[in-house]
Amino acid sequence: MQYNVAQLIKEGIGASRHYDIVGDLYDIDENNPGPVHIEGEVRLLRTIEGILAVGSAQMTLAFECRRCLEVASAEMAYEFEEEYVPSIDVETGVKLPIGEDYGPEVVIDEHHILDLTEVLRQYAVTATADLNLCRPGCKGLCPECGVNRNIETCTCDLSRVDPRFAALAKLLDHDADGN
Ligand SMILES: [Zn+2]
Numbered sequence: 234m235q236y237n238v239a240q241l242i243k244e245g246i247g248a249s250r251h252y253d254i255v256g257d258l259y260d261i262d263e264n265n266p267g268p269v270h271i272e273g274e275v276r277l278l279r280t281i282e283g284i285l286a287v288g289s290a291q292m293t294l295a296f297e298c299r300r301c302l303e304v305a306s307a308e309m310a311y312e313f314e315e316e317y318v319p320s321i322d323v324e325t326g327v328k329l330p331i332g333e334d335y336g337p338e339v340v341i342d343e344h345h346i347l348d349l350t351e352v353l354r355q356y357a358v359t360a361t362a363d364l365n366l367c368r369p370g371c372k373g374l375c376p377e378c379g380v381n382r383n384i385e386t387c388t389c390d391l392s393r394v395d396p397r398f399a400a401l402a403k404l405l406d407h408d409a410d411g412n
């Protein structure tokens with residue numbers, strides 16, 4: 234997921250390249266220490282400041298189901314767009330100042346290598362926030378005995394409302410009347 238962009242930078246504004254993305258990501262989160270295989274495509278476009286990387290990628294991510302807490306996995310796809318800037322002038326070899334808006338993950342190194350890895354990892358971290366349930370309509374854990382209700386059936390009576398919630402419900406009711 235590293236691309237030598239020396240030639241592309243020399244070609245000037247508007248020049249572009251298209252590449253396949255194939256690689257592995259690491260340290261996305263505790264459920265995805267890696268390697269997580271990733272595939273996609275990217276278009277590298279020469280801009281005034283540097284190179285705009287626009288693309289899409291997909292991978293399978295593991296996550297903890299928010300209802301039953303079992304680890305499940307799902308295919309995730311995302312699109313990304315990030316501008317990279319050179320750290321060195323490709324013609325003269327002179328070091329270039331990096332603008333404040335650019336983090337270390339979008340700096341093209343002194344060998345003119347543009348590395349997508351960290352940007353793709355950060356997008357993957359964000360993508361994990363969209364992972365919720367292990368299956369549609371996951372039944373979750375029984376609040377009384379804790380069994381996974383997708384796997385086991387328990388005999389707990391869940392019609393009984395927690396007294397703390399009952400008190401809260403009464404307060405809310407009262408509020409509604411007041412308005
Ligand atoms: Zn679940």
Ligand SMILES: [Zn+2]
Pocket residue numbers: 375376377378379380387388389
């Ligand atoms: Zn139960």
